Amino acid sequence: MTVRREPMSRRERPAKPALSRPGIVDTAVRIMRAEGLDKVTMRRLAQELDTGPASLYVYVSNTAELHAAVLDALLGEVDLAAEGGEENWREQLMAVLTSYTMVLFQHPQLARSALVARPSGENYLRLLNRILDLLSRSGAAVEQVAWGVDKLLQTATATAAEHSARKGDPAAQEDWDALTGVLHSVDENTHPAVRAHMPALIGGAGERLRWGFEVLINGITSTPVPRGDS
């Protein structure tokens, strides 16, 4: 009788699996997809893994590092192959950047943390390598390409982070509304330039991303790095 009880309870609580870094990161990703990044806390994660928060510190040194690991996992979704002929580096570059941005758009809170805690994972490295390769086909100097890639990734990340204002967050739509409201009713005499640029200042949501990348690519390939730097 006691013989039977043992397997039963195993089936009910399906053999709590041993902790491991991959397992922890997987669970973190699952929580994020289901409920957003701010639910990915040490305590919540521990609960999900049927243990105490202290146990996680064997595999992860703090919350920031955990979020970085989640980001790198997500970066696996970026499409590096991208359509467009081998010779058309510009279109390919645009496609990869767009793919990266779209992945981050899905989780703007991650983009936010990516700006601060520089990622250095496997998937990030692959992405970096790919973009460097594409941009270097422009024929620009090595320094321009190196610094330029940084700028491209920065815009993409920052744009996605800003996006958390529109989506996700509850009170963040209000910020946007507040800004557009203020811009619409700005005083002609004190802020003439704002007035003069007014419809454009707010509009063009969709085209802005692509235009932003084009601006950067044009600027990067035509602006030499100050001499004497490596």
Add this chain to the structure above:
Amino acid sequence: MTVRREPMSRRERPAKPALSRPGIVDTAVRIMRAEGLDKVTMRRLAQELDTGPASLYVYVSNTAELHAAVLDALLGEVDLAAEGGEENWREQLMAVLTSYTMVLFQHPQLARSALVARPSGENYLRLLNRILDLLSRSGAAVEQVAWGVDKLLQTATATAAEHSARKGDPAAQEDWDALTGVLHSVDENTHPAVRAHMPALIGGAGERLRWGFEVLINGITSTPVPRGDS
């Protein structure tokens, strides 16, 4: 005797001043300067003002809005006058952008929050107006100027936010070290482009900011907005 007691105790606790939004924001700024933005919490602020956290919600609707108010207060320090002759819009623009970036560099955590919660305060508006005015002297189309200013402010803000990795934060230096470490020891066969751009990928801290602005200005003034957009 009781007559004397009253003024005494007034002198010891110097007449708790009435709460007000400006007073709250001032205190918040003071705490930030002294101990950093993450000490600027509702609870801590209430303690400083000798009241309970609930009382603050009469003047401030949440923590994000509080931080936005602190940011706008700080933006008052940006030097909009900037040296350089009236005719040299490029140098003036560069000076204003640099001043803005420097102010944010002092408080990178604020820059971080500025990316998400779009500011719309008085000082932000002044800055926006000034940069629009300067950039419009390039002769570029209105749409390019409007979208371009957004890009310029975005880079400045994002660069400052990234800066929180190097300064301030304790474990964030580690991220940077981790990244440079990984980049230095990357495999030639799997990531040839990273290898090829290696010294430049990491170096050039100081010149990068100016180069970044130049790239944008060049790109903005030479890249037309897709037609049909305002």
Add this chain to the structure above:
DNA sequence: ACCTGAACACCGTTCAAGT
């Protein structure tokens, strides 16, 4: 209208102790 005490529902991280 403004202010408050108290509560609800959480956090990250550490550390001594166990296995």
Add this chain to the structure above:
DNA sequence: ACCTGAACACCGTTCAAGT
């Protein structure tokens, strides 16, 4: 080496009650 319970030192926000 890995895991845990318990504690320390905090959070934001709400709400009924008071002035």
